[in-house]
Amino acid sequence: MSNTSSRAAGISMDLYLLIARVLLVALFPISGWAKFSNIGGTTTMLTNLGAPQPGLAVWVAIIAELLFPALVAIGLFSRLAAFGLVLYTAGTIILAHRFWEFPAAQQFGQQMSFFKNVSLMVGLGFIIKLGPGRFALKP
Numbered sequence: 001m002s003n004t005s006s007r008a009a010g011i012s013m014d015l016y017l018l019i020a021r022v023l024l025v026a027l028f029p030i031s032g033w034a035k036f037s038n039i040g041g042t043t044t045m046l047t048n049l050g051a052p053q054p055g056l057a058v059w060v061a062i063i064a065e066l067l068f069p070a071l072v073a074i075g076l077f078s079r080l081a082a083f084g085l086v087l088y089t090a091g092t093i094i095l096a097h098r099f100w101e102f103p104a105a106q107q108f109g110q111q112m113s114f115f116k117n118v119s120l121m122v123g124l125g126f127i128i129k130l131g132p133g134r135f136a137l138k139p
Contacts, residue, residue, distance in 0.1 A: 013133065014133035014134035014135050015133075015135065016133075017127075017130060017131075017132060017133030017135070017136075018075075018132075018133060018135040018136070020123070020126070020127070021072050021073055021075065021078065021127060021132060021133075021136075022073045024072070024120065024123045024124065024127070025068075025069035025072045025073055025085065026069075028064075028065040028066075028068070028069040028085065029065060029066055029069050029070070031065050032061070032062050032064075032065025032066040032069075033066070035058065035061055035062050035065065036062050036066070039058055039062075042058045042061070043055055043058045046058055046061075046095075049095050049096055050095070051095055060088075061088075064084060064085065064088040065088075068081040068082075068084045068085045068088070069081075069085065072085065072124075072127060072132075074136070074137050075132035075133070075135065075136020075137050075138060076136070076137040076138070076139060077139060078127060078131065078132040078136060079127065079128050079131060079132075082124040082125075082127040082128045083124075083128055085120075086121050086124050086125065086128070089117045089120055089121050089124070090117075090121065092117060093114055093117050093118070096113075097110050097113045097114040097117060098110075098114075099111040099113075099114050
């Protein structure tokens, strides 16, 4: 591969990583803002799900869904933030998306949320492995 084509491939990979970072985490701040806008309702939901310390868990969820995605998107501590999102997302699967425990009418939606979260975790794993690329605010 010539130096010019390898440079072009590097730019396209860096651009791909930037787009992937932003799109991969886009839904987290939407969810985080909804939780922040209804802290009481979110606390009640977490209580009903059996979350330990729901009053604290609501703030962990809000911070995780607002801070970690911002760091991933801008490429600052992106590997660490992506790992934090993997752990957080795994927790949401364990706490809220045990589709096999839901009534038949709700299983499909919960199953889709379960596998959406698994897919997000895999995508975040690529960010952890590959890093943020060149278009990032690295520390």
